[in-house]
Amino acid sequence: MKILDKYIIKSFMITFTSVFVILFFIFVLQGIWLFISELAGKDLDTFTILKFLSFYAPTIVPMVLPLSVLLASIMTFGSFAENYEFAAMKSSGISLQRAMKMLTISIGLLALVSFFFANNVIPRAQYKFINLRKTIVQQKPAMAITEGQFNTIGNSNIKVDKKSGDNGEFLEGVVMHVKNTNAGLGANTVIKAKNGILRSNENSNYLQLELLDGNYYESILPSSYEDRLRRPFAKSSFERYIINIDLTKLNKMENSDDDVTSEKMLTIGELNYTLDSLNINYNKDVVSFAENISVRSDWVKSTENLSLPIENKTTDLLSIFNYTEKAQLFEIVKNNLSSTEFTVMNAQSDLEFKKKNINSHWIVYYEKFMIAYSCLLMFFIGAPLGAIIRKGGVGLPMVFAVIIFITFHFINTFGRKLAQEDGIHPFLGVWMASLLLTPFAIMLTYRATNDIGLMISFDWITEPIKKIFGKYLNNNNN
Template structure:
């Protein structure tokens, strides 16, 4: 227990330092008091427990059982009739309790910490509006990128040399509006979820997206100047940073029951939208056909293999242009609907992943124990040398597979269950094999003769040739 506590504290401190480095841009130079910074880090700290806890169990298990084997304490136990299974029994029960506590922590403490973390950041921005914007660099706020040359005032609310890139997600890639102003002022109210940015003496360029496809190729835009321009910035989308390889999103703040309720609502909305999109597309095409179709009773007796020949040359050009425009419009509508459904599907997958990850945290503690304990008994090395090497390699492998599975599941390429449990599924046979070999005192026997034999033969042949020449 002492070994585990020491390892956990050391690793926890290391990851907290990594968190400070991650948020240094938000904390440094913001005139924040020590208590606020302490609260900031304390709300962030629970989010690193899912990383620190399994690694601590793995390293402590390897160190403890490696020390036992190195000092021949297992040999003394076996001579007294105590098997490895019996020696691991109480520790297994302890790790099982720890796994249960870790699930409770992931399901209750971490969501609450995430909620407080977001609200603290919003409060800091409300009290110090200019914290959202750093001098001399672009700062992402919602769908906008803001850059200022200089800030002044008690809270840095007076801005000089403001440049904004505003992107409209419905208009394709790139910045749709570029705003430049000589100066600006940031204001906010304590009970408001918005920052107000007032810009003075500036102008903006705005991309124009005409309906005609040929006109779009010319890349038209509009330019206008202003004396005063007011922009409201939503604080709920302010400076969304990455924590633990995942964005700070709503599913991170929910417990399992809340996630299930939310998932039910999201799935119903997804199914409803999918049906609505398909019906609207069919109805739209039917309306277009009815609108542009021409009834010609005299032509019903003719062979209508080539209907367009029934119209004049001018009418044929009009029909082709209408058909081309309708195809482009339909393609754009399908693409937009597909993108919307894909985003909603990813959101559903993220909520499923959030549910599974709470259970994965608990299972990973048991998994790392049944990897670390038998591995320590086999390598027979304690201390902080070889055990750290094995622990880091194993945990990096586990974390890499877990991250890979999560990313693939988010893209809807594999089920969320498989994505969340991929690392555990792949590492469980390894734990079973190690436990079996350790309990049966088999050890790890890896034959590298197939690699070394060719070099030995080559060396012997060279040596023999030299002896013959002499």
């Protein structure tokens, strides 16, 4: 390796390390705010908090690493251009391609390391992170609930007025709202109790909440609209009522990109095995559903054996029944249709859920490769851009880096959400941002290596518009 290559790599790595540490610290602070409800007011020791953050920290590397590469590339090559170091290289016969050669190899090695990090370190950190959260709650069950505020646990919201006991397991003034699965109806079950006791077992994934001396209110949804306006409900009292709380749903943050899910704890090999099993089960469910509907439709096939024309079968068959029997038959048909519709809706909902689960696994699978490619992509955007704008430091490079990365992150998030809902293929959803920005990186690299600059002509867009308006104005004048 020549002295020039060592100098370029050293300059880049110093800038990259500084930027990575600063951004990493900022994103860790953001993680603290994200999990503040689990850390604040829980009497956790410093070592447990540090473990908590250390297991969370690897999950933010896929976001920090590309941004650090982008910003460091712009700052380093912008500084070279600003200080006329590139001019000195070119006067010595060293082109920009040659100056970027060894650094490109270094970024390639960094991308390779990031792939192994995403495939091995992050899944292990996710696993330890979930188990640490579960262990904290199992050792101190009352930590699942904070005094004086509603705590979301699974499909329920729980609030207590006061906690007591060595581990805060004795509760006073318990109010519990259970969410309705039907959209727009709010909480259809409200449970109030004077006292409660929290119990846990280290070998169990459930917390046991025992409520004492309370009342149970449940909203009833009648079938007719007139009865719904009366808002009927059922009320009962109890002396002892036991509820099991699933720890896997504890403090789960819906609609959060940082939510820890099971598929993120799997490596490439484990994802391949899991996806194979999920696809087999999904196909079996589709076949089973089709056969179930076919069995329900056998009465239609049986009419084919009748000698009457198809348009006369129903009329002639009904003629042998009296009015009361016809009414009963129509009621049976109505109930069968309602039952079939209910079965179809449930099967559709179940298949959609399983398809989303499969898509989530594919998204995690493709993201492991996309992380490595994003490092190379950001380098080939940042290095030429820095050479073109000829500005080092933190000011202008930071503006360009933030704009580019926000665009990349927005497209990436949009693509993942669309793929999650089965709107597009998971591969396209995960790689959408990279595929869209790759031509931009190629264009910047071409213009930088050929000293063209950043000025881009838009005549190919404006000229046709001018011609259209010119013809329109000439017609009006005539």
